[in-house]
Amino acid sequence: MMLCFGSVGLVLLALDMQKGHGNPDSAVWNRMETSERNYYTRYHNMTEISEWMEVMERENPDVVSSMIYGQTYEKRNITLLKIGLSSPERKKAIWMDCGIHAREWIAPAFCQYFVNELLRMYKTDTKVHKMMKNLDFFITPVVNVDGYTYSWLNESTRLWRKSRSPGPDGCTCYGTDLNRNFNANWGTIGVSTDCCEEEYGGTKASSEPETQAVTDMLDEMSQDLLAFITIHCFGQFIIFPYGNPNTLPPNYNELMAVGLGAANAIKAVHGMRYTVISPDILYPASGLSQDYARQIGIPLSFTFELRDTDEYGFILPEDLIQPTCEEAYVGVQHIISYAHDKAFYSSAAAVTTTLWTTLMAVWVSSATLL
Ligand SMILES: *[C@@H]1O[C@H](CO)[C@@H](O)[C@H](O)[C@H]1NC(C)=O
Ligand SMILES: *[C@@H]1O[C@H](CO)[C@@H](O)[C@H](O)[C@H]1NC(C)=O
Numbered sequence: 001m002m003l004c005f006g007s008v009g010l011v012l013l014a015l016d017m018q019k020g021h022g023n024p025d026s027a028v029w030n031r032m033e034t035s036e037r038n039y040y041t042r043y044h045n046m047t048e049i050s051e052w053m054e055v056m057e058r059e060n061p062d063v064v065s066s067m068i069y070g071q072t073y074e075k076r077n078i079t080l081l082k083i084g085l086s087s088p089e090r091k092k093a094i095w096m097d098c099g100i101h102a103r104e105w106i107a108p109a110f111c112q113y114f115v116n117e118l119l120r121m122y123k124t125d126t127k128v129h130k131m132m133k134n135l136d137f138f139i140t141p142v143v144n145v146d147g148y149t150y151s152w153l154n155e156s157t158r159l160w161r162k163s164r165s166p167g168p169d170g171c172t173c174y175g176t177d178l179n180r181n182f183n184a185n186w187g188t189i190g191v192s193t194d195c196c197e198e199e200y201g202g203t204k205a206s207s208e209p210e211t212q213a214v215t216d217m218l219d220e221m222s223q224d225l226l227a228f229i230t231i232h233c234f235g236q237f238i239i240f241p242y243g244n245p246n247t248l249p250p251n252y253n254e255l256m257a258v259g260l261g262a263a264n265a266i267k268a269v270h271g272m273r274y275t276v277i278s279p280d281i282l283y284p285a286s287g288l289s290q291d292y293a294r295q296i297g298i299p300l301s302f303t304f305e306l307r308d309t310d311e312y313g314f315i316l317p318e319d320l321i322q323p324t325c326e327e328a329y330v331g332v333q334h335i336i337s338y339a340h341d342k343a344f345y346s347s348a349a350a351v352t353t354t355l356w357t358t359l360m361a362v363w364v365s366s367a368t369l370l
């Protein structure tokens with residue numbers, strides 16, 4: 001299959017014609033639409049994702065810009081896309097990151113899908129348009145760029161989870177679990193001090209440059225961020241703070257209610273069940289990015305564990321990318337809608353939670369028809 005990128009659009013057009021869809025009556029728009037689906041139903045390596053980020057920026061210069069906000073241990077750039085309609089005023093924002101665990105390939109695939117949907121929907125959907133006007137979306141498709149690149153090397157590296165920094169003196173293994181390395185109860189529970197283990201938390205909080213990069217961005221933006229969402233797999237969970245069984249966030253009930261709303265919205269798409277839970281019940285853990293985000297004052301903080309429930313585990317087949325992304329998109333949108341409505345029509349927020357669960361189902365059915 002031909003995949004030399006000049007522009008995603010061009011390549012996809014070529015793929016489409018190979019398949020014999022060269023109907024002279026069909027508009028270019030239709031061919032793009034068909035072929036985009038093709039792109040978003042496959043996993044892409046880091047080179048392709050970087051190319052894709054450039055294409056997104058180039059093709060949507062009025063709403064998309066990119067920003068390099070850190071470098072990995074192996075000196076690769078950590079890049080996010082900022083998406084939103086420009087405004088003279090300081091905007092509220094939403095954070096989403098994917099690919100902090102290398103082998104969870106559905107996560108970067110979801111970030112790509114999410115960006116594409118946002119860019120497609122805001123032109124026609126008034127709600128999405130309003131959110132693009134009031135909010136900026138800061139989306140990192142791959143946080144753990146070294147680990148993700150490593151997981152693409154060959155079959156024996158496919159299940160790599162951690163970063164790629166060498167262990168401390170006396171330990172010959174590589175990698176820190178970046179989602180045990182944040183400065184939130186660091187090193188206390190559900191973490192390993194053995195650098196050969198999958199859940200090795202590092203030598204100290206934020207010892208890893210990837211963790212530090214995300215931390216710096218969150219610190220800088222904490223006043224503006226309404227929601228923090230980090231994407232993982234697998235297990236079909238919506239997890240919220242805290243990982244430590246002895247502390248509850250002040251808005252525990254709100255987090256639970258919004259999480260349940262998201263799970264309901266997800267179920268309405270393809271019938272998949274997501275369990276809403278805090279990790280103190282699921283598996284206590286420390287150094288989590290979601291806990292750090294909540295601790296610095298970001299009110300809504302969630303970890304999504306996407307499909308499946310252990311049939312394929314981390315090796316989710318490509319034909320399940322689309323349904324997984326479709327339902328997760330709606331779940332994430334539920335949270336973002338809630339955050340948006342609460343900030344911009346504050347007193348109505350309680351009511352709109354329920355309302356949006358219903359409306360979202362309608363939105364889904366129209367989205368999946370295209
Ligand atoms: C990434 O994927 C493309 C398309 O399959 C391939 O041509 C390229 O060699 C890959 N790059 C790396 C670094 O694996
Ligand atoms: C990181 O980004 C800079 C600025 O765009 C670029 O010059 C550099 O080549 C990038 N580094 C890597 C390793 O891709």
Ligand SMILES: *[C@@H]1O[C@H](CO)[C@@H](O)[C@H](O)[C@H]1NC(C)=O
Nearest residue numbers: 150152153154155156157158
């Ligand atoms: C896979 O890549 C790793 C890292 O380069 C290498 O050590 C290993 O020998 C490779 N395994 C196979 C089966 O090619």
Ligand SMILES: [Zn+2]
Nearest residue numbers: 101104232233
């Ligand atoms: Zn994970």
